[in-house]
Amino acid sequence: MTKRLSKKIEGRKSEHLKICLEKDVQARKVTTGFEEVYLVHKALPEVDRAKIDLTTVVFNHKFRAPLIVEAMTGGFKEAAKINAAIAKAVEKLGLGMGVGSQRAAIDNPNLEKTFTVVREEAPNAFVIANIGGPQIRRGLGLAEAKRAVEMIQADALAIHLNPLQEAVQPEGETSFTKVLSKIGEIVKKIDAPVIVKETGAGIAAEEAKKLEAAKVAGIDVAGAGGTSWAAVEYHRAKKRRDEFRRSLGESFWDWGIPTAVSLVEALQSVNLPVIASGGVHSGVDAAKALALGASLVGTAHPVLSAATIGSREVEKTLKIMLEELKNAMFLVGAESIPALKKAPAVMTGKTVEWLIMRGFHPELYARRGLTEE
Numbered sequence: 001m002t003k004r005l006s007k008k009i010e011g012r013k014s015e016h017l018k019i020c021l022e023k024d025v026q027a028r029k030v031t032t033g034f035e036e037v038y039l040v041h042k043a044l045p046e047v048d049r050a051k052i053d054l055t056t057v058v059f060n061h062k063f064r065a066p067l068i069v070e071a072m073t074g075g076f077k078e079a080a081k082i083n084a085a086i087a088k089a090v091e092k093l094g095l096g097m098g099v100g101s102q103r104a105a106i107d108n109p110n111l112e113k114t115f116t117v118v119r120e121e122a123p124n125a126f127v128i129a130n131i132g133g134p135q136i137r138r139g140l141g142l143a144e145a146k147r148a149v150e151m152i153q154a155d156a157l158a159i160h161l162n163p164l165q166e167a168v169q170p171e172g173e174t175s176f177t178k179v180l181s182k183i184g185e186i187v188k189k190i191d192a193p194v195i196v197k198e199t200g201a202g203i204a205a206e207e208a209k210k211l212e213a214a215k216v217a218g219i220d221v222a223g224a225g226g227t228s229w230a231a232v233e234y235h236r237a238k239k240r241r242d243e244f245r246r247s248l249g250e251s252f253w254d255w256g257i258p259t260a261v262s263l264v265e266a267l268q269s270v271n272l273p274v275i276a277s278g279g280v281h282s283g284v285d286a287a288k289a290l291a292l293g294a295s296l297v298g299t300a301h302p303v304l305s306a307a308t309i310g311s312r313e314v315e316k317t318l319k320i321m322l323e324e325l326k327n328a329m330f331l332v333g334a335e336s337i338p339a340l341k342k343a344p345a346v347m348t349g350k351t352v353e354w355l356i357m358r359g360f361h362p363e364l365y366a367r368r369g370l371t372e373e
Contacts, residue, residue, distance in 0.1 A: 032225030032279040033260030045333035064094030070300035075104035087121035088311035096126030129154035134173035165229035184214040193217030202257030205269040224256025226279025283324025
């Protein structure tokens with residue numbers, strides 16, 4: 001990569017972060033679907049809230065709670081401070097986190113510090129490296145994947161899929177041919193578990209099955225209902241008075257599969273750990289996702305805002321989510337994460353309509369309590 005192109009990528013990453021912090025980039029009409037998922041309240045929970053255990057083991061790693069901070073940033077100078085703040089909090093709470101795409105640092109070692117700070121501040125946390133699907137199709141291969149993992153001594157590698165953003169972005173790479181086969185090649189030859197993640201538009205059952213066949217270790221659905229990358233690109237285009245791209249961003253602002261829907265499609269199609277992310281802003285949302293069967297829950301935007309203040313604010317934000325999760329578990333009588341996954345959950349509205357039309361079985365979740373008694 002030329003120095004000029006590297007600078008352009010660095011500048012774009014900085015611009016993306018600024019837009020996410022300063023502009024309205026949340027979904028407008030589409031929702032996560034979690035508001036249509038109800039956990040069945042137990043008037044007799046028969047558990048001691050003080051003894052509720054949030055620990056879980058996923059990817060052979062013991063988490064103190066099933067929560068990770070989703071990949072957000074890296075690759076430009078200011079990102080080091082944000083990643084350090086998140087890493088300190090994640091380490092203290094025994095959680096996990098991902099970093100943003102490491103493409104820039106792979107090409108420009110001067111930017112590595114914006115990523116390596118994560119492992120420095122979080123020596124024991126579950127850390128996920130990150131490279132892009134379009135880039136592995138175009139030239140990034142096993143060597144670069146290994147470099148991304150080694151750079152931050154990562155516990156896993158995420159390969160992110162962002163066709164929506166690429167289709168709207170003026171610099172977008174819109175050839176996705178052979179991305180799946182490239183993922184399969186990396187999975188076969190890399191030591192770290194490979195997680196394939198979307199970036200806000202969700203993963204349908206068909207793709208989940210293909211990814212399972214490619215032997216990935218897990219799937220992060222990253223559904224619609226939270227940050228819209230079409231919206232981010234809309235704001236970039238508006239600033240540049242690029243009417244064509246601005247119009248694309250506007251039209252596709254709410255494109256994607258709602259998070260709750262994507263989660264169920266994946267869970268009822270594959271036998272893999274599935275991470276629920278995309279608009280997860282509370283511990284109640286997290287509880288619903290776990291009750292549906294998610295192995296982990298990912299959050300991003302609330303933590304990003306907190307990280308600009310510092311690690312204590314990140315810690316506070318995450319602690320609130322964990323207390324909300326614990327409260328929800330108490331109210332459904334679940335003393336552990338495995339018990340929460342057996343709690344009845346009722347889906348309604350558009351969420352259940354979608355799932356039924358697609359041939360899935362939302363009623364199975366609702367009848368758990370009845371069939372077990």
